Amino acid sequence: MAALLERVGIAPGLLQQRTARLTEAQFAALYRLVVAYADDEMPRLFSRPLRPGALKFTCLSLLDARNLAVALHRWSHVLHLLQDDFTLEVDPAQPICRVALIESPAARPCKPVALDLMLKLIHGVASWLIGRRIPLIRVDFSFERPAFAAEYQALYPGPVRFDQPCTAMHLEAGYLQMPVRRTKPELNEFLRRAPEDWLFVSFKDELLSQRLREHLARQLPRTLTAEDAAAALHVSTRTLHRRLGEEGTSFQRVKDELRRDIAVQKLTRTREPMSAIAAELGFDSTASFHRAFKGWTGDTPGVYRGRGAAPESGRR
Structure with a gap:
């Protein structure tokens, strides 16, 4: 351990000083070295190791989820495959949902640092997936209050309680419906900086692409130009295009x-006429809506609706 500490510029003597502090970069660098040394992304904290690559392939399985609720549901299944110490349970109750780590009675008790790091990982990755730091109503831990409990306020955006029935974070249920907007190139950068981006979640500024999407949704059926949107978001048109490019997208x-996402929802969940959907999305005719939708999905709206319809009279 002394050799690993020295490699990241941490004096081993600091371990004996209760008031010693490290930078986030030092801690992240040390964590990466320990992961490589232990061959375990949660360094020997659980009964089975999470081999390097577990987080990458977990995140790859989450990227095409339509929203955070689906992503967390998938993650619960992946964790069940990877370890035996706990299950990830998502209670989507309104208006506050709970994301909990339920320890297995058949496994050895989880160490407090193991529960702490896993909950931090879930919060950090969930925040990254939707591109904004998720505020928490509160955080519960099943272990007793540690001497350094006050430090938790710097790690979790919400009040922290100890000696609770289970380890969990509580958040507004609306966040579960937020779309997953990350891409594979963004995942590579996220993993390269790990654990900084999930352990020390910042996301001080919401993605401009998300702000733009929300603004455009409020304006429908009116269709805006990039100049209109830039003025409403208080940036120049040039800045709008540049920042969208940096986020891997465009106006x-x-x-x-x-418009594609709204169209898909209406086609599969309602029986609204095509002409009404086209008008609500700002198209000047049903024909132009048909052309655009086929370009987005490869199918006409009618074919897409037929595939998504519930079975009738035994037919699929």
């Missing part, structure tokens, strides 16, 4: 994805 792509 037209954000607009198309918004």
